Amino acid sequence: MAGDWLADAVVYEIYPQSFADSDGDGVGDLRGVIDHLDHVASLGVDTIWFNPCFESPFVDAGYDVSDYLRVAPRYGTNDDLADLVEAARERGIRVLLDLVAGHTSIEHPWFQAELHADGPSPEGDRYVWCEELPAWAWDSDLPGTPAWVRSPGPRPGWYLKNFYDEQPALNFGWTETPADEPWRDGFDDPGPRRNRRMLQDVLDFWLGRGVAGFRVDMAFSLVKDDQGKNAGAAAATQVWRELQAWLATAHPDAVLIPEGKEPRTGAAMGFDADFMLVIHPEHASLFDNGGAGVLPFQPPGDAFFHADGLGSTRTFLDGWAAAKADDPARPVLLGTADHDFSRLRTDPRTPEELGAALTFLLTWGTVPSIYYGDEIGMRYLPGLPDKEGSICNPGYNRSGCRTPMQWDDSANAGFSSAAPSDLYLPIDPAEDRPTVAAQEQDPGSTLHLVRRLVALRRATPALGGRAPTTVLHEGYPFTWRRGDSHVVVVNPRREPASVEVDGLAGARLLLGQGVEVSASGLRVDGFGYGVLELG
Incomplete structure (x- = not known):
């Protein structure tokens, strides 16, 4: 597999809208990140992971891509990203991008071309279309549930979405192709082959410009199967195995990291690691205080990292053992939090409780991922407005973990010179909100603890990602x-x-x-x- 460096990495996730605004429009950008790279480097991290920064109408905060090869203008230009990659490299930091592989925006030229066509493309459709709904058609208005959406253009029939209606599923084929549903493509039909070539082209474009790899959104949703079956996730790994074979010679140091845990199929693995995200049972059973809401697949019961002390580590340990069973050396990423759920500091968890949590996250045998702001104990803020799809089903609000970074005690906590009403999301209004500047001056702060833990991990191989x-x-x-x-x-x-x-x-x-x-x-x-x- 590629990228042996990943086992020793410490990752820092940056939600680009909310990190630092260099031009005063209220939205974070790449130049803002460049201006604050010394802070990132001071943590001891060696890898930055960016949420999607490609061109998008931002129905789903950039997870609806309209051009994979162009940086969204709100963030800057492709040259800005190249400058950031070089500035990070000078500080010993690699850059990972987020690849939305399973769907695009409805504004992508590929979708618009098929929407305005009379029927299937002679080259093979890039998207999944049917003219008559099958009897088993999935029917749900909830985002996050694949379902059929009636064509809004000249093309007759329906297209398959992955999340929001504005996110049509790319066509990577189906696990079953019954004769009475001829619209289903097999894995090696022209449309799926076009899309597999597209993924290679996108990877090659950015890896050739110095990016170190990708975290892949919805990595195992590519190949479709009938509702209630699990064959699609296993079949999707074939897409990534093919790409790994190409990467081994084209970009041998690059890494691919999935959203979630890769299915074990008995074949070669398609990814270089697993990722226990905060919405998954292993992480949620340790840290979930229910701030953003509760999703149906999250485990019941109390979080282990809770002052009442009623939780259990069993769900996490079982998941950890399963992830390590076939290959004990395979890296497993575990984050303090991420862009999709509650922060580590979610009420009622207090700053006093963060030391135990951070010590676990930075000394267990994972590859740790620090979500921006968690190094100072930024809070999850409840009750914020729906912003770019942040409320994706009733009672589940992701805005509270996407608020602007808190740099100092100046206007807008140093995030932006814009008027408060123009900010991407509101700043934490608390008078005692943590800031980088204040914690720099306090040796007992969360910031200094994170630095000490990462430095100790770096100096002590037994505390890193390789030792048992x-x-x-x-x-x-x-x-x-x-x-x-x-x-x-x-x-x-x-x-x-x-x-x-x-x-x-x-x-x-x-x-x-x-x-x-x-x-x-x-x-x-x-x-x-x-x-x-x-x-």
Whole structure:
């Protein structure tokens, strides 16, 4: 597989609309990121992951692409992105882009051409069309549910959407092609082949301009199957296996990271890692406080990282074991949060509780991904307006995790010189909102803790992404060994907790607070955490 560097990476996710506005229009841009790269570098991270920055009408915050080869004008130009990649490289930082592979915007020229055609393209349709709905047709008005949408143009029939109606599904074929539904293409029909070539062309365009790889949105939704079956996800991995074979010679250092966990099919893997996102059960069972809402596939029960101490690590550990079963060396990404759900600091979680959470996220055997602003403990803000599709079903609002970065105590928290009414989303109105400038001056701040944890990880191979992780106690306090040389303990609840651990004689506390070490075990204060080097 490509990109062995990924196993040692520490990722920083930037939602470009909300990071830094350099031109005063109220929306973040690439020049704003360049202006703040020294802050990113100061964290010790070596990889930036950008949410989609391609041209788009922004019905779904850029996840509706109208031109894969052009930076959206709100962010700047292709030259600006090239400058950013070079400026990041000078600081030892790689850049990953977000590839929306499964659908485009209805404004994409490809869709407009098919919409205004009389029938199927002689080259093979890029999108999924049918003139008569099948008896099993999926029917849902909720975003996020694939469904048929009546053609709004001259072409008769319906097209298949992936998320919003404005996001028509690209045609990568079907797992079944019954004779009575001739509109279904097989995997190797002309339309799916065109789209597979398109993916290679897009990757080649940006990788040739210095990008290090891609995180792929809806990576396993490409090949379709009938509702209720799971064959499509497994079939979609064939698309990525083909691309990996090409990357091995064309761009051998590039990486592909999926949205989610890759299905194990018994064949070669199509991606270089798995990604346990915040909306997935493994992450949600640890950190979900329900700030953005609750989705149907999220696990019931209490979060483990909660002051009441009623949760369990079992869902996470089972998922971790499954991800590592076939290849213990395969990287697994785990984020503090991301653009689709609640932040790490969501009420009732307080700043005091962040130390245990960040210690876990930065010393477990994952590739950690820090969501912009989590390094200072920015809050998830409830009750914000629907912005560019942020409310994608009732009671589920993503705006609260997409608010502007809080740099200092100047107007708009230093994010933008625009009028407050022109900002992409409102600034946290709290008088005590955390800022980078204030936490720079406070050695006990969340910002300094993140820097110390990343620096310790960098200096200690046993705490990185390659050494084995062995659970010593899966309850409170959660305790594990990294390699043969280090033990980490976190107590996310408000009450103290103790655990018996053998072999601690001579152990040295490298980083932490509220941890008492004895020859027989550990006692950890409420919200305490510690990283120990064994004697």
